[in-house]
Amino acid sequence: xxxxxxxxxxxxxxxxxxxxxxxxxxxxxxxxxxxxxxxxxxxxxxxxxxxxxxxxxxxxxxxxxxxxxxxxxxxxxxxxxxxxxxxxxxxxxxxxxxxxxxxxxxxxxxx
Amino acid sequence: xxxxxxxxxxxxxxxxxxxxxxxxxxxxxxxxxxxxxxxxxxxxxxxxxxxxxxxxxxxxxxxxxxxxxxxxxxxxxxxxxxxxxxxxxxxxxxxxxxxxxxxxxxxxxxxxxxxx
Numbered sequence: 001x002x003x004x005x006x007x008x009x010x011x012x013x014x015x016x017x018x019x020x021x022x023x024x025x026x027x028x029x030x031x032x033x034x035x036x037x038x039x040x041x042x043x044x045x046x047x048x049x050x051x052x053x054x055x056x057x058x059x060x061x062x063x064x065x066x067x068x069x070x071x072x073x074x075x076x077x078x079x080x081x082x083x084x085x086x087x088x089x090x091x092x093x094x095x096x097x098x099x100x101x102x103x104x105x106x107x108x109x110x111x
Numbered sequence: 112x113x114x115x116x117x118x119x120x121x122x123x124x125x126x127x128x129x130x131x132x133x134x135x136x137x138x139x140x141x142x143x144x145x146x147x148x149x150x151x152x153x154x155x156x157x158x159x160x161x162x163x164x165x166x167x168x169x170x171x172x173x174x175x176x177x178x179x180x181x182x183x184x185x186x187x188x189x190x191x192x193x194x195x196x197x198x199x200x201x202x203x204x205x206x207x208x209x210x211x212x213x214x215x216x217x218x219x220x221x222x223x224x225x226x227x
Contacts, residue, residue: 004153034215036218042220043115043202043218043219043220043221044154044202044204044218045218046215046216046217049215089153089154091153097142097159097167098144098156098159098167098170099144099146099154099156099216100156101153101154101155102153103151103152103153104151104152104153
């Protein structure tokens, strides 16, 4: 069935460091891909998405590129801030409209 | 406008009790989803509505779980005879689209259920 595997955390970085959180997905069909973020005490928020191969989603300095050849959708940010501390979830959609999520990666950014 | 709201935010139930969790989606959103998020895990799909029709309930873990959306807006997830393994955060999400996974889902804050 559909599945998403993402890099296990926790990830701890210093402010202004480069961030990569790896995500791979099962290649069944042509899914849309998403990154959601969950800030402490808040609900899930869509961070970015990509709907077809080679699309790049971007938002708030975060980027992820839909790589069909490697079935990956890695999240990157060039310079993280303390306010980026949160749990990040990679997810895939599919023709059956439900989202399949990874287990989440806790990011802590220290000043 | 207002986002997705859920109530109660926290619920403690004794094992064997019935609980009802409410979701108010964004006005005009056709699609509504329920997910279950265990501690330290990602959300897992429970069920999906398009307007008042429940089109997919394949994720409901047992027949103790029941969801409804009678007028195509507010939805209720009911859990009968709660068990400790039901302890989780229950998330509701709504989407403008009728179908199509590319349309984003907007999530509510969740209801944290603790079964003692």
